[in-house]
Amino acid sequence: MVTDELINNCIQNGYSISTDKQLLDVDSVYYLLVNESYWAKGMPEDVFKRAVDNSICFGIYKDNVTVGFARVISDKATFAYICDVFISEEHRGHGLGKWLIHTIKSYPELQGLRRWSLATKDAHSLYEQFGFVPLADPNTWMEIKTPYITP
Template sequence: MTTLHISTDKALLDVPLIHQFLSERSTWAIGIPLAVVERAIDNSLCFGAYVAGKQVGFARVTTDCATFAYLADVFVVEEQRGRGISKALVQSVLEHPDLQGLRRFMLATSDAHELYARYGFTPPTRPATLMERYFPSIYAN
């Protein structure tokens, strides 16, 4: 594999690729409008994964950079999977200087529990204390 480069430089992000993946190929954001993706990127710490200068992966973190972070929209394009890119991407997220010393770092996943468990993510210790407002079909309207 050509050298993998991971960057938080938003100027490098291939926003059309990110939108296309999330809106058409993800399991969690089908139909998400481009304007929503752009606003999410603008208000998050974003990580792009690049091979030979082409974006092949993405992750974003919503955080106050002090006590809390939420990892979202992690993906690697299908043709680049199985090469360790998702592991390198998550490792880069967790090593970022702005994300050290946080009290809580959360995420939601339906199929990548094993990946995140490698990095210390577990089911909530006290699930009875967590609540949410969840609108799974919000982008279908």
Template sequence: MSWLRHGFEINTDKSKLDKEAILRMLRATYWASEVPADDLWESILNSRAYGLYSPDGEQAGFARVVTDGTRFAWLSDIYILPVHRGQGLGKWLIETVISDPAIARVHRLVLSTNDAHELYKVHGFDTLKGEEADKMMQLLR
């Protein structure tokens, strides 16, 4: 699938992804800096990937979703290159991901962030509270 806005494109075609640019982007983040490059790339290949491309074709951003397509999805690795920030591209990327027909009917869409709560709240995300928060568990390896 492909979406266009102001010369930028979001595309789910994995063959268009710039592997080196994406790995460089993600290695600069607090959440993926310690993850081996091969593991990062394998996680992308096993997910629904959204490449964001500038008008000149540069890999300007990225997001991915791990999902079963109906009941659960995990939104992850959302990134916009610093040179392209401040143009609403992050908002557009999130809007596109959650409205993508492959994701739009998923019942529970979750994510984790240290610092972008307000960005996600605009799109309907909220922090888990009370009983919902108490139900969530994890196994870290």
């Protein structure tokens, strides 16, 4: 779990988190996601930029360089979906993922929600620290899944 010591360590090591999209290097985040993640392969750049425009985005920065990222899709009243959580490889192992999820879950505009959701193939232990569990009744959820359409 995130402790004051972890947060202070991240800050003292020169990291910061912000939702200011003016700070976000969208091109480098896109590059990292499509080249280093399993879920964004094949995503057209214009689709990613539209997703950023319509989401609450959290960037992690060191020396004014974007080194981590997450998006939250929410109505800010009842529901939030966390996605595109990513820490660049050379900055992993410093607790930044924990700090990022803690910051998202503590964000003032996302308090009092009835449901948080996310999907992951490999980071269950990270999200379990914040109360995420497998769907209680997966039969109540449905989806339409369409692969990225590229020209």
